[in-house]
Amino acid sequence: MRSVFFLLILTLFTIICASPAAATTPTRDASAAGRLIRLPNGLAVYIIRDARFPLVCTRLYVRAGSANEAPGQAGISHLLEHMVFKGTEHRPKGQVARDVEALGGYLNAATSFDKTWYMTDMPAAHWRMGMDVVKEMAFQARLDPRELEAEKNVVISELQRGEDSPMRKLYENLQTAGLGNTPYGRPIIGYADTIRAVTAQDLRDYVKRWYQPRNMLLLVAGDIEPEAVLAHARKLFGDLKNSGDLPVPPPLDLADAAGGPRVEVSRGPWNKVYLGIAFPAPGLRDLRSVELDVLSYLLGGDGTSAFHRKYKYEKQLVDSISVDNMSMARAGLLTIVAQLDAGKVESFWRELTADLAALKAGDFSAEAVRRAKFNLEDGMDRAGETLNGLASWKGSVQFDLGGEQAERNLRFTQRNVDESQLQNAMARWLAPEQARVRVLAPEGAALPDLEAILQKNWPAGKGAQKASTTHAxxxxxxxxxxxxxxxxxxxxxxxxxxxxxxxxxxxxxxxxxxxxxxxxxxxxxxx
Structure with a gap:
């Protein structure tokens, strides 16, 4: 996860169970060195000793999220995450949470496109309980059919509540359009009919297929003795077996990632217009996406960025505008999102599409580029002040990025992004034919012909200026x-x-x- 801004967007695409976790920013604190061990069954164990606080954070990551699901089982990852709170082989419904909270701990779980993770934050004296609980949730959930039928109603209600938030709905519309021809083109929570269709046996089969030790990472960070943690990990997880071969996800063709019509307007009970543009982008481990991180910050990362200055302060056409680069495992999505009055849509859209067509890296001063890179890296570092932030980032480094060397590569790449790289990124990824525009508008609001304006100002085949040929x-x-x-x-x-x-x-x-x-x-x- 490369920036505070990316994390805010990813939060919209991460479904969290139990009580909501406090928002934190991941850290890239190089001083918090960890120890990575792989058990004979393939389980990766990452241990970080940090005695600043009398706390221990435990995270169990499973490389299984909504992008791993069959279309007919959309939402099964998230539904399973709900069900682990409904009783285990050793604890009845609700007992896991009561046992953790009785010791002053915190319990939660979350599902994203590419992973599911179980988490506990415990007083240091009770770190074993934290490890025991995440293991029990992942591998010993009861999955009672009666509880499952009741929980389906809870999940479907959650799905319906998401429709009430215009910004959340807009981001989901952008995601399902911008990556519509990929496994990321389905919402993490699934659909009412696919949720209804899941059986308890489907959940057991899903666990057997994906919840294999070699497909998981156990992270324990805090005031602990690493050897004691490793010994307990071997005791808890060492006898687990892998159940079979894991499918290798095929590469994604990002040139054909976007789906559906280029422009689509939805009407609803909103007082404002919520307008967004999405472009398919490279995935998390593709270092070309770092260039888009910097570009996103330059365009809409903070109050001094180009689009903020022009559209919010100078032209006063929008209430808010943001540009974000969200990176998943195999694909990404660059989004431009604005909230504005219906009467200002035409002026804003004409200006924005013309600006995108004429955009070039030379528009940004060297100082602006330097400042963007500095702020992105600062955002990566600051949350090392909390143990939860440290655990979250280090888990992402190991599980998502690919380890500490990958983090160093990413930092190096970000620090060295230059004008020619930004120009190449614009030409490669900001293509009007790949753009997907989604709008939520009030009932009865008069809107211009957005497609016609887009075609006139930024015709297909005309990227954001020609790619540079002078990059090193x-x-x-x-x-x-x-x-x-x-x-x-x-x-x-x-x-x-x-x-x-x-x-x-x-x-x-x-x-x-x-x-x-x-x-x-x-x-x-x-x-």
Whole structure:
């Protein structure tokens, strides 16, 4: 999770059970070094000793969310998360929460597109209880059919309540349109008919398929002794077995990710117009998405950003406007969202589409770019002041980003984003043919022909200016002949903090006589 702004948007696409957790910002506190151990069954255990507070945060992550679901079972991940609070093999309904809260602890769970996680925050003296509880919830839920039928009504009511929040509804509309042809094109909570159709056996089958130790991460952070935590983890989780092969998600074609009509207006009981544009974008581990993080901040990250200054303060066309880059595992979504009066929609839309068509990286000063990168990194660091924030970010680093080296790569990339990279990002991702516009408007409000204005100001095939050809990664390589058949090739690329060297020599089995076959492999192994 790359910024405070991304987290605010992701919160809209994360379904949390039990009592709402306090909002926190993840941290990239490099000083909080952890220890990563993998048990023989494949379970990753990440232990962070942090004695600043007499607390322990435990998180059990499962790589299974709404993007893993079959379309006919949309919402099963979130429904399962609800059901783990309805009793386990060892505790009746409600007892888990009572046991945790009786010790001064906190219990919760959440579901997103790519994962489900179970969490406890406990006084340090009771850290074992925190670990016991997340294990029991994930692997020993009773999944009683009668409780399931009752809980379906709760989830469907939750789904219906989401329709009452115009901003939440707008973001969901943007998500389902901008990524409509991908597994991210369904809401995390699912649909009423798919929720109704889930059986207790479906939930058990889902757990068997996805809740495998090698598909999970246990994180324990706080005032603990790491060896004691590791020993307890082995005791609790060491005997768990993997039930079979896990499917490998196929790559997504982001060029064909968007679905549905380009512009769509919904009417409802709202007093304002809520207008949004969504563009498919790269996923979390794709470092090209870092360029979009910086661009998003420049356009709408805070009160001094370009769109805030122009549309809110100078032109006074909107009540609010934001630009955010949300990154999931295999795809992302860049969104521009505004709230405004119906009478100002035409002026705003004409100006915005013209600005997007003419947008170029040179519009931003070097100081503005530097400030954006500084604020993004500051947002990543500040929550190290809380143990919950530390645990949340470090869990994301290990489980989502791919580890501490991935975090270092991301930081390096962000610090080195330059004008040419921003220009390339605009040309590649801000394409009008990929845009999906969704509007929530009051009943009876007169709106202009948004599609016609879009086609006129920003016709398909006209991206946000031409891609730069001067980026370091695209610079021409240098070939140096060293003589005697030796060639040195130098390829500049500043997008990752590495120097990579390959030495290739003529050879191999094709040059050997039949009785010498295997000599090349033996030589390589010896070297």
């Amino acid at each position: 990664s695209a610079e021409k390589h240098e070939v140096i002949q060293l003589g005697e058949g030796r060639t040195l090739i130098l390829i500049p690329d500043a997008t990752a903090p590495y120097i990579s060297l390959d030495l290739m020599l003529p050879g191999g089995n094709a040059l050997l006589r039949p009785e010498q076959q295997g000599l090349a492999d033996l030589t390589a192994r010896l070297l």
